[in-house]
Amino acid sequence: MKIRVRIPPSPTGEPHIGTAYVALFNYAFAKKESGVFILRIEDTDRSRLVADSEKKIIESLKWLGLVWDEGPYRQSERLPLYKKAAEELIESKNAYYCNCTPERLSKLREELQKKKEMPRYDKKCFYSPPKKGPFVVRLRVPEKGDTSFEDIIRGKIVFKNKDIDDAVILKSDGWPTYHLASVVDDADMRISHVIRAEEWLSSTPKHVLIYEGLGKKLPLFAHLPLLRNPDRSKISKRKNPISLLWYKNQGFLPQAMLNYLALMGWSHPEGKEIFDLNDFIEHFDLKRIDPTGPVFDIVKLEWMNGEYIRKMSNDELAKRLTDFTHVKSKNIANVLPLIKERIKKLSEFDELTGYFFKDVIEIEKEIIVQKGKSVNETKKVLVEISEVLNEIDWNKTTIETSIKEYQANIGWSNTDLFQTIRATTTGKRSAPPLFDTLEMLGKKKTASRIKKAVSLLS
């Protein structure tokens, strides 16, 4: 059997991290099995449609490198198919027209809820078919028996038919709901494996019934665990960044995103934490997926991003950095070696290197004057250091030699002296090794910053 899988994002907002997660697993499965990976835009909810959402979804998937073999298909372009399927289902008595008003429906819901029962349609229009519209079409669920299916990750799942609702499958505006559209498309596109998030598990029996009503062969199902917020609820905007564009703009690398997402519910059989997409594909196995919903931990993602940054060549990294700073690429390349192991997200570049490029920096007395040293003493040292540095040819070695020679004369500890100079020249308590920093900064800027500090201390 030819393996065919799909992802069905809905263009109703920002491209979602969950979409990337499901896409990754579908993609890996397709590649592993030499199958086909399909992109299908599920745009049947006309009221929630967001104009540039589809564009952003596509852009995000491309950014991640999860490129589809077929599509994008759009459900809005396939309306006749759904209408025909709905008619077929009505014909075979697996669906029926209904004209119940929203008012009646919500009253019904209320009553059932009061009786602590599952709110579901009472089949009124099935027993007494309505004469006039507007109509919706409802799935007719048998009142007796079970509906079951096999989930690759969770095993056999059984639902009693009495617990399944006669869901609307065709809306009164003539558009299908998710249940109908996705089943019709999956059947039509010969989808072999429906790999989707766990939130769909409880509506799967409806889908099974639609397949059966249409006389189509059932695909295999695999319900992936749901990504979670730190409080274990379904991952959401309120508690976590969920937009793929946010991650892109923060300077997370696509390789790191993919690698991290691959570790959600799945683990490398050799216990590796860091592995690339090809490695993932090679070892991928749906049966190795843990059904427990994993908490999306951005701290570990940042660690992993740092790992990828450090592994990347300087040239490549400098190139990527141009999207995150106005610093000229030549200058990026120059400072890169100094911050490469300190940067976790590309967006941190300016914060980490600003003092190299700014003409003037903010400095504070408190961080210049070290504990146990007086202001006057510190000022004197800075004046003398400035004289010492003024004499030399500017390079790392001469800077180091002259500063250490001076240090021997005054008897300050490395920490005290170096931190004084570091704070004076960078405005920060922490920065790359001092001599590298000064060399990079240049003689002129070093001198002017010391001068400024001296006057601050006066």
Added chain:
RNA sequence: GGCGCUAUCGUCUAGAGGUCUAGGACACGUGGUUCUCAGCCACGAAACCGGGGUUCGAAUCCCCGUAGCGUCACCA
């Protein structure tokens, strides 16, 4: 509330009845690395939800309980 899914360190996970005094990673703590931070190295603290079974033997199998999550729209 009905239905469904799930349950190993704070987090991601390994573990498919004996090899588990439960392993790894992130985070955390301590020490080292000719100055800070980072990186790197070493060490440390940290978990099988509870109760019953099954078995010579259970983190692993079964049942019950508890908890978490999902779902119950003319949204997907």
